[in-house]
Structures are given as C-alpha cells and as structure tokens.
Amino acid sequence: MSRFKKGAFFFCLLFLSGCSSVSPWERGTLAKAHMSLEPAPLQNSLRTHQYGSREAASGGGAAGGGGCGCY
Amino acid sequence: MAAIKKSKTLRLLTAAALALPLTTIYASDEEATFQYGHYEDGARNLFNAQSGLKPIQVDSIQTSTKLKLSDRVRLAFNYTQDTWSGATPITTAPLAFGGNRQRQISANVLSGASPYLQNKNVFVDSQFNLLQQNAKTSKYTKNKQLVHTLSSASPETRKQGDLRFGYDWDEASLDVGAGTSAENDYNSSFGNVSGRLDFNQKLTSVNFGASYTASENESMLDHDAAPYIEKSTFGTKVTSLPNGVKLLTGSKQDWAGSLGLTQVLNKSALMEGSVSYTTSNGYMANPYKTMAVLFVDPTQKAGKDGQLNGSMLAFLEQRPEERQQWTENLRYVQHIDALDAALHLDYRFYHDDWGIQAHTISGDWIQPLGDGWSMTPRVRYYSQNAADFYAPYLVSKQAANKVTFDAGGNPVKTDYNPKLLPQNYSSDYRLSGYGALSGGLTVTKKFAKGLEIQAGAEYYTHAGSLKLGGGGEGNYTDFDGYLVNAALKVDLAALSTANSNHREHSQHSQHAHHHGAGVPAGVMFDHVLPNAGDVMVGYRYMYANQAGNTQNGSNTVTNSALVNQACAPQKCYVTPSEMSMNMHMLDLMFAPTDWLTLMLMPQFMDMHMTMRPLDGAPATPAMTTALGSAIIHAGRHEHTTGGLGDTGIYALFNVFKTDSQQINVSLGGTAPTGDAEIQLRDTHRQDLGFIHYGMQLGSGTWDFKPAVTYTGNIDDWSFGAQLNGTKRLESHNKAGFALGDIFQATTWGSYSWTNWLATSVRGVYTLQGSLQGAYRGTYHQIGAMDYGRNYGGRFVDVGFGINASMPNGSLQGNRLSFEWLQPVSDDVNGYQLPREGALSATWSYAF
Numbered sequence: 001m002s003r004f005k006k007g008a009f010f011f012c013l014l015f016l017s018g019c020s021s022v023s024p025w026e027r028g029t030l031a032k033a034h035m036s037l038e039p040a041p042l043q044n045s046l047r048t049h050q051y052g053s054r055e056a057a058s059g060g061g062a063a064g065g066g067g068c069g070c071y
Numbered sequence: 072m073a074a075i076k077k078s079k080t081l082r083l084l085t086a087a088a089l090a091l092p093l094t095t096i097y098a099s100d101e102e103a104t105f106q107y108g109h110y111e112d113g114a115r116n117l118f119n120a121q122s123g124l125k126p127i128q129v130d131s132i133q134t135s136t137k138l139k140l141s142d143r144v145r146l147a148f149n150y151t152q153d154t155w156s157g158a159t160p161i162t163t164a165p166l167a168f169g170g171n172r173q174r175q176i177s178a179n180v181l182s183g184a185s186p187y188l189q190n191k192n193v194f195v196d197s198q199f200n201l202l203q204q205n206a207k208t209s210k211y212t213k214n215k216q217l218v219h220t221l222s223s224a225s226p227e228t229r230k231q232g233d234l235r236f237g238y239d240w241d242e243a244s245l246d247v248g249a250g251t252s253a254e255n256d257y258n259s260s261f262g263n264v265s266g267r268l269d270f271n272q273k274l275t276s277v278n279f280g281a282s283y284t285a286s287e288n289e290s291m292l293d294h295d296a297a298p299y300i301e302k303s304t305f306g307t308k309v310t311s312l313p314n315g316v317k318l319l320t321g322s323k324q325d326w327a328g329s330l331g332l333t334q335v336l337n338k339s340a341l342m343e344g345s346v347s348y349t350t351s352n353g354y355m356a357n358p359y360k361t362m363a364v365l366f367v368d369p370t371q372k373a374g375k376d377g378q379l380n381g382s383m384l385a386f387l388e389q390r391p392e393e394r395q396q397w398t399e400n401l402r403y404v405q406h407i408d409a410l411d412a413a414l415h416l417d418y419r420f421y422h423d424d425w426g427i428q429a430h431t432i433s434g435d436w437i438q439p440l441g442d443g444w445s446m447t448p449r450v451r452y453y454s455q456n457a458a459d460f461y462a463p464y465l466v467s468k469q470a471a472n473k474v475t476f477d478a479g480g481n482p483v484k485t486d487y488n489p490k491l492l493p494q495n496y497s498s499d500y501r502l503s504g505y506g507a508l509s510g511g512l513t514v515t516k517k518f519a520k521g522l523e524i525q526a527g528a529e530y531y532t533h534a535g536s537l538k539l540g541g542g543g544e545g546n547y548t549d550f551d552g553y554l555v556n557a558a559l560k561v562d563l564a565a566l567s568t569a570n571s572n573h574r575e576h577s578q579h580s581q582h583a584h585h586h587g588a589g590v591p592a593g594v595m596f597d598h599v600l601p602n603a604g605d606v607m608v609g610y611r612y613m614y615a616n617q618a619g620n621t622q623n624g625s626n627t628v629t630n631s632a633l634v635n636q637a638c639a640p641q642k643c644y645v646t647p648s649e650m651s652m653n654m655h656m657l658d659l660m661f662a663p664t665d666w667l668t669l670m671l672m673p674q675f676m677d678m679h680m681t682m683r684p685l686d687g688a689p690a691t692p693a694m695t696t697a698l699g700s701a702i703i704h705a706g707r708h709e710h711t712t713g714g715l716g717d718t719g720i721y722a723l724f725n726v727f728k729t730d731s732q733q734i735n736v737s738l739g740g741t742a743p744t745g746d747a748e749i750q751l752r753d754t755h756r757q758d759l760g761f762i763h764y765g766m767q768l769g770s771g772t773w774d775f776k777p778a779v780t781y782t783g784n785i786d787d788w789s790f791g792a793q794l795n796g797t798k799r800l801e802s803h804n805k806a807g808f809a810l811g812d813i814f815q816a817t818t819w820g821s822y823s824w825t826n827w828l829a830t831s832v833r834g835v836y837t838l839q840g841s842l843q844g845a846y847r848g849t850y851h852q853i854g855a856m857d858y859g860r861n862y863g864g865r866f867v868d869v870g871f872g873i874n875a876s877m878p879n880g881s882l883q884g885n886r887l888s889f890e891w892l893q894p895v896s897d898d899v900n901g902y903q904l905p906r907e908g909a910l911s912a913t914w915s916y917a918f
Contacts, residue, residue, distance in 0.1 A: 022274060026338040029406045034413040034437040034445065037333065037343055037402055042558050043513065043527055046108040046131060049153075050554050053129075054533065056455055056501050057398070057421035057429035 100145060101563035101882070103914070105610065105657055106133040107675065107715070108556040115160070115219055115550050122171040124158035124223045126550075130714035132655055132675045134610065138563075138882070145237035149250070152655075154677060154713030156226035156749075160219035161186050161296065162361045163463040163498040163547075167203040168193065168383055170220030170363075186222040188361060188385035189299035191471065194378040195367055199466045202378055211376050217463050217547045219500070222293065222359070223752045225762075228677050228713045229254040233261075242269040255709065256358075259286035278331040278345065285324050290358035291707075292317040300361055301386045309387075316707055319387070321354025331400075339406035349396040361385040362462075362496045366487055368470035382471035384487075388497040390460070396423040413437045426459035427502070430539060443517035449529070451509045454539035458502040460495035463544070467492055503544035506537025511554075521562035522608060528555045559657065561608050561916065563882060589789035589821025591831045591872035592890035593911040596670075596737035596778040597791065599723045600662035600917070609658030609915030617904040618649040621855065625898045631687045637855035637902035642689050644702045645682040645854045647904050650765065652678045654716065658915060660723075670721040670737075676745065676768050677713030682706060682854065700757035701851035710766055712749050717741035717769040719776070732783040740776045740800070745769020748806045760849030763856045764808060764842055771804025789829075792818040799843075807847035811840030811863040819870070827878050833870035835892065839863035841900045861901035868892040868909075886915050 022030070029035060038044060112126035135149040164170045170187045194202040194211060202211040233250025249262040265280035292300065292309070297317045308320045331345025367381035374380070403416045415435040422428045433451035440446055473485045511529030518524075532551040535543030590597045593613075600607060620627045621637070628637075630646075637643045655675040662668045682705045684691075692699035721739030728734075745768035751759035778795035797813040815838070821831035842859030855861045872890035877883050892909040899905075 021272075022335050022338045024272065027335075029339045029408075030335060030341060032406070032413070034439065035341070035404055035406055037341070037404060039413070039415070039435075039437060040447075040513065040515075040525070042104050042106045042133060042135070042560070043525065043556055045133065045151075046106065046556050047529070047554065049131070050108075050110050050129075050531075051453070054501060054531075054552075055429070055453060055507065056425075056427045056458065057396075057419075057423075057431070057453075 100139045102137050104135045104560045106558040110554045113551040120171040122221045124221050127157035127159050129155040143239045147235040149233050151231045154228045158221040158223040161222035162220045164363045165201040166216040166218045167201040167214040186220045191382040193381050193383050195381050225752045226712045228711050256290040274335040276333040280329045282327045288321045290319045319358045323353030325351040341404050343402040345400045347398050351394045356388045356390040360388045360499050362388050362498050363464040365466045366471035369468045389495045429455035445515045447513040449511050454506040457504040461502040500548040504538045505535045505543045507533045523560040525558040589829045591833045592888040592913045597780050599668040599725045603664050605662045607660040607917040611656040612912045613654040615909040616651045616907040619905045623902050630685050634685050634687045643854050644688045645705045648681050648683045650680045668723040672719035674716035676716040678766050680710045697757040701759050702853050712766045716745040718744045735780045737778040741774045743771050747771025747804050758849050761846045770810045772799045772801040772809050787823045790820045803844040808844040814838045829874045831872035835868040837866040855902040864899035867896040888913050
C-alpha cells in the first residue's frame, strides 16, 4: 500500500472514531473566532509565502497562487 | 406554557446554529483588510571571507476586500505586492576557492563585490580536495570547509491580484477564482475552484479544490556572472539579445487538487484531515543559481607537492522538468475551557518525486486577554531531507579543456564531455537536508465597532543540524531571519450594524459622508471627526506617471540640448523615458476629544523608471569603468524600488463652523520612515552607488506639512479650497540631500446628482523648489534626473472626480471616490519629463 493510501486510511479511521454528536445549541465554543481552523488568514498567507521562499516543501494547498518570488 | 416557549426558543436557536456552516462560521462575509509585512535574512556565515553585501529583505503589502453581492453571492478581491533587494547565495564552493571577494574602493571603503564563479587554475590533492596555497611559503594546505557564494540584486517587485466569486447553498458552497502575478522576469496566471459539502447537521464537511497555474519565465542572467557561466548545457533556453543581455526563457504548468474532511469531535474540539497532490512540468530551476563543478584530469602527473591541476566552472543549475508533490495535513483545534484559550496543532507530511520528504509541525495558543485583546504564542518545526540531485558542488574526473597533439603534431583542443555530468544538479540550500525552527508572538486588539489591529513577529532559524534524524547539510548553510507583520481588519458588516444601532443617538456618520460627498479623492485633511471616540478608517491609492519628451521650463527640448545642457558642465548619456509611482496609504483617524482629531498615515510606495540612451551623447566609457557600467546598466534595465514610505502624523482642528461652512486646520508632518539611501547593486564589478533621487522611497527628512481647508455647501452644490505646504525641517537627509519645499493651492466645486453620487471639478496650483544638496557617497550622474536642479517647478492641473457613498444597505457609511488630475501646464525647474497625469482613489468609512 502506498504511503498516500495508508495516510488516507489513517484519517478515515480517526474521523470515524471518537466523534460525539454535538447539538447545534452546544456549538457556542466552536463558533468562537479563535476556534476557527484558520484564525489569522492574512498573517498566514504572509508566512506561507515566506516559508515557501525558504523551504522545498512549499505549497500543498490547492488554492493556487502565482509568482516566483525568486529571492 | 413555559415548556412550549422554551422549546420554541430551542428550535429557533437550533435553526440559527444549523445555518452556520462549520468551516466558514468565523470568517466575516464583508471585510476590508490591509497588511504590511517585512522579512529579513540574517547575515550568512562566510568563515572570515567578506562579501560586504546586505542580506535579502522583503517588504510586502496585502489588501483584500470581501463583499456580499446578495444573500448567497460573495465576492473577494486580493492584492499583494512584494519588493525585495539584497544578497542570497548564488552557489556553493569550497572556502579555498574564494567565491566571496570584497573590493577595495579606497583605503577605508570596501564594497560588496560580484561573485567569483570560475577559475581555470585551481589545485587539488589526490582525493580531489581543493588546496589553498600560502602566499608566503607557497605551501599547499587542504581546506574542506564549504561556503556559499553570495550575489546581490537591485530591488525587484512582484504584484499579484486575484478575484474570487462564491455561492452559498444551505449546506454547500462553491468558489471560483482567478488571478495573475507579474514580475520583471516571471509572470503567472492561475485559476481555481473549491467547494464544501456539509453533512451530519454540519458536524462533518467535505472540502475539495483544484487549481491550474501557468507561468512564464524570462530572466536576464546576471551580466556580471553570465560570462563565467557555462550556458550551453542540457536544453536550457538561453538566448542573446542584441544589447548583449543573456535571456533565459522557460515555461511551467502546475495542476493541483485537494480533498479534505472537517469533523467536529465534541463541543470543544474539531479536526481536519486533507490530502493534496500537485503535478508540475516545465522549467523549475532557479535562473539565478549556479552549480560549481570541479574538473580534474586524473591521468595527469601530480606536481612536486602532490598537487593536481583542475578547473572550477559554474553551470546553470539543472532541475528535472517534472515534479509530483503530495501533502497530507492534519489540523486539530482544542478549546481550553479553563482559560477560554484555543490550541491549534497542525502536522503536515510532504513528499515528492525529487526525493524530498518533509515534516512540519506547528502549535499556536490563542489566548484571549479580555477587553478585545488576545495574544498568540507560536512554535513551528520543519525538517526535510535533501533532493536526490542536490550537491554542494560536483567533482568531474575529466579535464575541463585539454590540448593533445595529433599525428601531424598539431594541437587539438578538447572540451569537457557534458554527458559525464549528472543530468540534474542543484546546490540550492533549499534542496539540502536541514531543519528549521521558528517561534513568534502575535498580539491582536479588537475594537467594539468591528475594527481589529494585529501585530506579530516571528524568528526563524535554519540549520543542517536541526534536521530530523541528523545528517543535515553543514553549518555553512545555517542562517536565521525574522518576519514582522502589522494588519488592520475592518468588519464591514459589524460596522453597519453598529452604525444602525447608533443612528438614533448620533447622526455624525451620515453627516460625515454628507459633508464629504463632494470632496475630490486627491484632497486630504478636509474634515475632522466631530465627536470624541469617533473613528475613521480609510485607504488611499495614488498613481502618477511621467512620460514623453523631456522639457526645459515649458518647452520640449532636443536630444542634443539634453546631452549638452541638462547635465552641464558634464554631458548627459541617458534620459528617462517613463517614470511611474504607486502609493498605497492607510488613513486612520481618531478623535480623542471633540475638538481634536488625530490622523496616522503609513505609506507604501513603489516606483519604476525606464531610460533610453541619448543620440548625440559622448561615446559610452568602457564597461570596466563605473560610469560606463552605470550607463549600460540604465539602458538595459527598468529600475524599480518599493517598500515602506514616510509616515504621516497629523492633528486636525475645526476653527470655524456654521451649518453649511467650515474651516479646518491640520498641523503635522511626516517621519522619515521611507528609505532614502537605496543603492543599485554592483554591476560589472563597479559600484553604481545611489539610485536616482526620484526613486528613493522617502524624503529622508522630517517634514512639516500644514494645511488649512475651507468647505461649504448650498443645496446640492458643495465647494472648497485648501492651502497646504511641505517644509523640510532638515537641510539634508542622511544620504546628503533634501527634496524641495512645496506650496499648493487648490479649489473645487461639486454637484450631488443623487443622495449617493457626486461629481467634482478641481483646479490645483503646485510650486516645488529644486532638490537641495547632493548624495554624499558614490553615485553616477548619467542623466538629468541625477542633478538636484532638475527637480521641482510650477504646475497647474485640473481634476475630474466622482464620489459615491452608500446611503443605506449593509455597506452604509462607505465612501468611494476617484479623481483624475490632468496636467494643464508644466513649468519645470531645469530638465524633466512632463507629467501625464495622476489617479487618486480613496475608500473611507467613518463610524
């Protein structure tokens, strides 16, 4: 099995186990701004750009962006 | 009865909560953001060698606007601009080779020199270790230490814009976006689509995305390095332009796809897992990186100290033309109830078919502190192993050039056989094995009305020894750097809510945009905030352009007049053919009391200039002279600068006010935060010194900028007049000069066609003195723009403006205006390019 498939299998297992049902009125905490998966998108984009210009493992997101920033 | 009521409340709550899509719950639908970022590398370890070059630094600005076109349709626009300058490694070589050399300009002045890439007469021992010869004893010693060879670049700018439409269903969303990024040497366009499907009462979401990017690369090889680079290898397209420039071209396509699953684990934790795949083909090498190859003929007879003769040549790096990349991400968010904090843990595994595997793990702890403040400490660790084709430098066991004799005794020259070199190779430290550790802190303050400001700093350290499992690259690749950012976010939806709640108590926001309805976009300091605690946030953009035939006073001059008079007593060699400037300004106003408004205005600039050689100019001096080099360089390159400009700080007062008229006074000025000491990089081993005065980002001096403004209105007509000035408070800046003082008078009239639309006409008279002083330090006067007397003048413009303000709806209180300033008369000091016009655009929101 390729590493990719193993990874995918692992994620599925993880998600299927250990989830409890959360009623809509119990989602107050989850709705807080700092509980967002992406709490600081603007700062994150700047960081991603900097890491991308210094590391080989850049990108990986499908959002797409252009430019070389060959510095 | 109570039970029924309760269940009804519960049902309503349930419905409301269910309407929130999990993954976008938090993002505001309507917001405007602005961010400034600065990244800077620390100095590289050159092991006692000196390069004298400043490490790379990058200034970035980003703006984005998100709007809702209807209940379900979203629109987002993003703009990013980066400007960078400074030195980065061009290659790696043994220290004994001496790639970094500082050049002595005078007894006390050293300048960063061009990289030294090629030497056809080096010595190695029998193990092919480079030998260093002691100048005094002539003895050879082995030195295996490696070192980066640094190379510097003049400032360069990249601009990127993209647009995104989104549509929301009750349990799904779809986004489609496209954008483009432009640099001098690299252009790319991209399109993407992404979506989300919610299941299981929105406890589970599936996210997917796909994107396509097409890039074109057209790089001018560093003309200092180009003669010493072997370019004839392996299909890299290098062409020679008529002016001698070596141009490398290539194109690249990337396709990417991703699939993710977000799951609420319990009422205080959620998790996301995703995978993504990118396939790329085309030119993926860096045109500014070379590979050092040591050629040694093993069949030669060793010298008396056992030394062998070799050649060190530089090759353009060769990367595979295909790349497949996979990433697997896991993100976990846990609420810490006791502290109301959120812990974010991310892990990413990356691998590609270049042989690189990388692990990234990061943790952020977001701690609310009360009163809208929050603090986020952050740690990140990254580790990768080297690409299959990475090597610091290569050894090839063959002669670089060999002379043999044929049967007739005639010499036959044979060059190296490129087929004996690997097919792909790179010495880019980013493809080596290493680890990187970074940590930072971000502080955020949220104001009640939907305004948020953020400041963050992160320190980054890269080291071979930090590689997971050891075996990373040597410590010569180690470096550190830091990244700081400051951001401003305005939640437009929250603002309008706050506003409508306030309306009964205060009419000021309507008043603010009523009286501002007719003020043209190019006018500043026209109004004060009327009540203590009022805030206004604005963004101003200005573009100005100069092009055409150079003028002396108001008259066009010939090339020969330019050559002989504009630079007298010297001669001019080149003349600007086009100059443009973009300014982005943040306009932040706050009234601490009823009678005083404070205004802070950070500015971000970028400037471009192209030049042409002048017919009739004296023969250009040789490229080996600094002047010759500066002239040749100017004719070949667009000059670009960009980054933070000067920062305005003002206090505004109302001194006279009736129902329909008022007079405001503004006192303040600008702090010299913009760089006024930008230099061109060395070219042809010559120090080109300071860039042209007009290309500096700031005045370099503290400037006093008073203004008095009258505004009035009768029915649908409004009108105004302003006198303003700029007085330099210092006779010269650190670089040695001061820009001329400015006096400006302007008057305008406008008519409101409806309650939201007005148009304006304006007249402007500007008087600016010439530039005082001159650069202290090296600079080369090659054209009129290098003489202070060719700055300033008397200018008349007519402005045509259009202003829109949103009287109601969710964007109520927003004001948008544009103005085009058309030059009517230019009476310039000395010799200058005429102005073509200026565009101003402003957005502001008073609340």
